[in-house]
Amino acid sequence: MDFILLIAGAAVIITCFYFIVSPFFAGNRGEAAAKETGEERLTLDMVYGAVNELEMDYLMKKVNEKDFVQMKEQYQLLASEIMKQESKPKSAAASKNRSDQAELEILRELQKLRKQEGR
Incomplete structure (x- = not known):
């Protein structure tokens, strides 16, 4: 009976030690992954x-009026x-979409003209 309690206690201690120590070794990987994915933006x-x-402060x-106005303008x-x-990428994509549609329309008109000339 004492042997079972000793093994269970050792398992609990090892598990606790693992959970305490593991963040110290895994911390750098999490920061690198955050930088790669752009979560820091x-x-x-x-x-x-x-x-x-700032408004609450x-x-x-907690903040005087001069600092409040200055910091609010910066924000x-x-x-x-x-x-x-x-908004830049959205407008660029929209203009590209419009130009693609215009090109398709021009190609359709050219095909119609070629068919009419071929008759």
């Missing part, structure tokens, strides 16, 4: 959250830059 929601926290008198500029970056 600043999003518009993050900027809006920062502005919201200002209302609670607004950052948000506008992010919005511009997000």
